[in-house]
Amino acid sequence: MSEAPYFVEIDWRGRAVRIEVQWIASERSSAPLLVFLHEGLGSLAMWKTFPQQLCAATGCRALVYSRPGYGRSTARGADETWGPDFMHRQAYEVLPALFDALRLDTLSEPPWLLGHSDGASIALLYAARFPDRIAGAIVLAPHILVEDLSVASIERARSAYLEHDLRQRLVSYHENPDSAFWGWNRIWLDPEFRDWSIEAEIGSIRCPLLAVQGRDDEYGTMKQIYGISNCLPQTELLELTGCGHSPHRDQPQRLISAITDFFYHHNPGDTP
Numbered sequence: 001m002s003e004a005p006y007f008v009e010i011d012w013r014g015r016a017v018r019i020e021v022q023w024i025a026s027e028r029s030s031a032p033l034l035v036f037l038h039e040g041l042g043s044l045a046m047w048k049t050f051p052q053q054l055c056a057a058t059g060c061r062a063l064v065y066s067r068p069g070y071g072r073s074t075a076r077g078a079d080e081t082w083g084p085d086f087m088h089r090q091a092y093e094v095l096p097a098l099f100d101a102l103r104l105d106t107l108s109e110p111p112w113l114l115g116h117s118d119g120a121s122i123a124l125l126y127a128a129r130f131p132d133r134i135a136g137a138i139v140l141a142p143h144i145l146v147e148d149l150s151v152a153s154i155e156r157a158r159s160a161y162l163e164h165d166l167r168q169r170l171v172s173y174h175e176n177p178d179s180a181f182w183g184w185n186r187i188w189l190d191p192e193f194r195d196w197s198i199e200a201e202i203g204s205i206r207c208p209l210l211a212v213q214g215r216d217d218e219y220g221t222m223k224q225i226y227g228i229s230n231c232l233p234q235t236e237l238l239e240l241t242g243c244g245h246s247p248h249r250d251q252p253q254r255l256i257s258a259i260t261d262f263f264y265h266h267n268p269g270d271t272p
Contacts (some may be wrong), residue, residue: 002052005044005072010097012068019098020044020072024062025055032135032267033104033111036064037095037119039141039246040184041157043071046173050248057260060112063102068094075179082187084196087118091125106133112263116140117219117245118184124228125198127205136208136266138259140247141217144227145197146188153218154188161185202231209235210262214243214250236262 005022022044025031036051038044043066051062067090069076076082099106112135115123120142127134143150160166161181170177187193209232211225222239229235238258243250 007072008098008101010094010101012094012097017068017074017094019068019074019094019101020066021098021102022064024051024064026061028059028061031059031061032263033109034058034060034062035095035111035113036062037113037115037122038066038070039117039119040188041170041180042116042119043173043180045071047248050252053252054114054256054259057256058263060263063111065098069183070174070180072175075176076183080183082183084187084190084193086183086187087121087198088125091122092129095122095126096130106130110135112136112138114138114140114259115142116248117143121198124202124205127207127209128198128202129204131204131206134207136210136263137205138210138212138262139225139228140212140255141214141220141245142211142224142228143220144199144202144224146194147220147223149221150219151189151194154185158185158189199227199231202228205232206234208262208266210238210259211235212238212240212247212255212258214240214245214247216241216243217245219245 003023003026005020008019008021010017010019036047038046044064047064051064055062066073068074110133113123113126120139123137123139124142127137167177174180211228213222213225225237229237240247240251247255
């Protein structure tokens with residue numbers, strides 16, 4: 001069902017970049033495609049078995065990948081810093097380039113996107129920029145603005161990386177953990193990033209949307225998904241009690257059930 005991860009090369013702003021990708025259930029060539037976009041410290045490997053479980057429940061096929069700087073994809077350069085537009089660049093440049101490299105016709109067969117945290121924000125930005133090239137989106141713990149809670153937790157993550165075992169734990173998921181951690185951590189703690197918001201940009205999203213938030217999320221509050229719902233009336237909300245920043249790890253079965261119901265509602269002929 002799951003193929004071994006391999007590499008695809010894209011041209012990103014004149015630079016050759018290697019992207020780590022994995023297909024799940026690719027033999028279902030006519031099934032809807034679900035693309036997984038990981039969190040700010042995530043990677044292809046950090047999803048673990050969740051993509052396989054979700055594909056089994058929905059009948060989808062899936063594409064999972066590590067963004068540049070993460071997993072086994074091309075690492076961030078030692079002198080490369082990310083600006084406040086780093087998620088925009090992933091949505092507008094890297095993801096379309098990956099689709100092109102894989103020869104996916106997203107106009108005739110628009111994919112579904114499932115993003116977590118920063119990956120969820122990237123999914124929203126893609127859906128807003130390319131409304132005709134997406135079938136629907138599931139966003140877990142999305143960010144549409146910067147909250148004090150988020151910054152405080154990211155400051156604690158910095159201490160955990162420098163003083164405790166966070167770096168060692170990330171070694172299992174990233175070929176270069178410093179690339180992944182500092183790219184994410186430094187921009188989120190940059191004072192210039194405090195005014196970051198995509199509230200004004202997501203209004204053009206037309207696709208079905210499921211927004212999920214844990215009530216015990218240390219990186220964001222309900223303000224995030226309520227803000228999406230206020231802007232986009234088609235949004236379906238899922239609020240999870242006893243759940244932190246990673247619903248797919250904290251409450252996987254409840255999440256899979258909700259996504260399957262959401263997916264079946266919009267694709268009644270494609271779900272087992």
